Amino acid sequence: MNKTFSYHVASTKSYAHRLKSKTATSDEVLIITSYDYFLEKKGLALLINRYKEIVLVPRSVDDDYLLNKTIRPLLEQYSKIHLVTNPQYDSRYHVIYELVVRNNKSIRITTVYDFCEKILKKVYVPDGLDEENPFLPSQLYFNQKVRFTKECIDTVISFLLLFFSLPLWAISALRIRQESPGPVFYQQERLGLHKSVFACIKFRSMVPDAEANGAMFSKKKDNRVFKYGALMRLTRIDELPQLLNIFRGEISLIGPRPERPVFTETFEEEIPYYNLRHGVKPGITGYAQVMYPYGAGVYDARHKLMYDLYYIKNWSLRLEMKIIIHTAIVVFTRKGR
Incomplete structure (x- = not known):
């Protein structure tokens, strides 16, 4: 995994991680808010081959830091943003979207549910019993x-x-x-x-x-x-x-x-x-x-x-x-x- 990307902590205070790719097939930068619970090593190895840079933002990061220390510097380097968020439990995608649009950059937003299933090939399972995945039925079985x-x-x-x-x-x-x-x-x-x-x-x-x-x-x-x-x-x-x-x-x-x-x-x-x-x-x-x-x-x-x-x-x-x-x-x- 270390052969394909460099890994460093962007801020020891916020623990927002930035991963830069050397083999990306896309010119997008990927931003994942509230990533704490569904990403693991194999998933990161898959993503690093797709995106120029990946920014993983934990839930603990406050809005001011997220916008001014994380998003704004990215907009100076990249024109395309792919934002992955959990719309039920993280409303920060609104302010990120507005900031990106004001800077005349391109943005697409994907829910964590679609991102997990379509890109990572797994189903999003919340960390706590108080959170839900609205796309999971009460029963799963084979016909x-x-x-x-x-x-x-x-x-x-x-x-x-x-x-x-x-x-x-x-x-x-x-x-x-x-x-x-x-x-x-x-x-x-x-x-x-x-x-x-x-x-x-x-x-x-x-x-x-x-x-x-x-x-x-x-x-x-x-x-x-x-x-x-x-x-x-x-x-x-x-x-x-x-x-x-x-x-x-x-x-x-x-x-x-x-x-x-x-x-x-x-x-x-x-x-x-x-x-x-x-x-x-x-x-x-x-x-x-x-x-x-x-x-x-x-x-x-x-x-x-x-x-x-x-x-x-x-x-x-x-x-x-x-x-x-x-x-x-x-x-x-x-x-x-």
Whole structure:
């Protein structure tokens, strides 16, 4: 990411960030007000290839500073402004628009909802439960045609994966027993369609008493993981037994990651619209898993939810195939968790 743009803090007082591009395809400058909650590294990497400069303005910046220290200097350098704002919770777009027009510059205004979905390819999820996304329905689910198509894909690809991966099942069973005495498989309670509970099956990659002190998120460098377990997690070999869950009808090949009930309770209390992901079957892999780096906790769960909701809301055969291809790249390049 540092190879494509330089990054510096425009003001230590306001923490308004300015990112200058060396490879932009547009002559516009992008200004995003109230950006605090929906942007992450991958999104910034995408935007820096489009715009000459990106100005990220947090909610804490006052109007005077925003206009005189941020917007006016930009108008001296650029003739085209693209402003992204949340019209429900930030009215400053009015004064920015007037200032730009008075200086005979061009401006286009995009809502944060459209910007996230059309440019960043994810759905805007507010930071707090008191904020809404008016473009999200009370329920999200796949229609009968989509469900039938996904079931056909699941059946064909799962049987192929099972057939060609059988040698890996035998090798993995042997290596697990050699490196960590105990069961080969590990079953864990997860939530499926409509929050139904099922036993998610995986090859065991951690020591048998990994959660002796209670449920916890796994980490990138987790000392509970034995050597071959780390390799399985890196290449996602540990996920292969979930093919049995697909044959049982509990999960799909592609979908939101099946979450544990104990963590889901916390996420639903703190993340708006988190319950919408339960309107479809979870998946062995998914859009959030290929688009967002491995992470744990509320912050990461919120960003993953944006991608999961985009997948459900904008499902297409092309998107399904894209996720399958990306997952294969992760497996063969060993860029898993």
